[in-house]
Amino acid sequence: MRVQMVDLRSQYDLIKSEVDQAIQEVIDTTAFINGPQVKEFSNALAAYTGAKYVINCGNGTDALQIAMMGLDFQPGQEVIVPAFTYVATAEVIALLGLKPVFIDVLPTTFELDNTQLESKISSRTAGIVPVHLYGQCSNMEAILEIARRYHIKVIEDTAQAIGAKYTFSDGTVRQAGTMGDVGTTSFFPSKNLGCYGDGGAMFTNDEKLAEKLHMIANHGQKKKYHHHIVGVNSRLDTLQAAILNVKLQHLDRYSASRNEVADKYDEAFAGHAHIKIPVRAANSTHAFHQYTVQLEGVDRDELKSYLAGKGVPTMVYYPLPLHQQEAYKNLGFVKGDFPVAESLCEKVLSLPIHTEMSADDQEYIISTIHSFFN
């Protein structure tokens, strides 16, 4: 490939001395588990996001699971989740013996369709998991209003949207992950704030809940070898925390670079007969984890392989909605149940976007895409 979908190597090169030093410090002190960098990072991330409490854990999937355990969701209860998202969100629901209740998404912003939310709520509904897909916030004002009215918990899956800001109608601005009962995120290497392995975190403003989430992530113990509740073992290791301490300082620059790339793509494809550029949500900034277009009247696979042949990688996030996945067949949904999710799976294409994209590379991507249609 001439250009890369995500260029973690160039990103590292620019911060190499800081990162190498941070890693070396951990090795020198051999505090591989729960070293001081772990706490330092959760404090720094709390300050950055405005969340009162940040609880680190092993990855973004664990964060979702621990959040549901911490909120006391009981087997048999239902959790509403978009049909168009990464599988992790639904997976932990199923693993805990809960029932995923899928909801369709909006064809504009790809976020869960809040106008359908009330029709999905039953007496067994325990929670809603809005996913801030591709980097912008779901319609949190509407979701939170409905959740409060029905006494339902909200877990924001912020794995793709760390740093995105949402503005409420009263002017209050809050960061993705800090509006619901719990927010969860992932530090998977290619995420907007990625470490060099696995990592994750939960956000909450509730002190008691924060303590509980921390306990669950740590074998249900408050004091070493005293276990109050059934927990799991899910840690952010010190090396990853040390790397994240460095990278968090660059996150605003990373977001700005992603937005610059997105703006250039917008300009290049606005009004294109076959390419629909992403719609910006009214109340949210965009962290552009992905720049995802919708293709109209063109064979996506043909375009994808044409581009690949010219050294331009693209990805399909996601080719199959959750209700059509083999693993969730038992829920009884069929093709046609979530028409927007199904249609998006056929139309979406994510273009290369990353923090060190050169103007030359981006121009090459744009002209290569244009050449397909000429």
Ligand SMILES: *Cc1c(COP(=O)(O)O)cnc(C)c1O
């Ligand atoms: C990446 C991702 C996750 C899972 O994060 P991991 O750290 O890989 O477990 C969950 N939800 C969404 C929307 C994601 O993009």
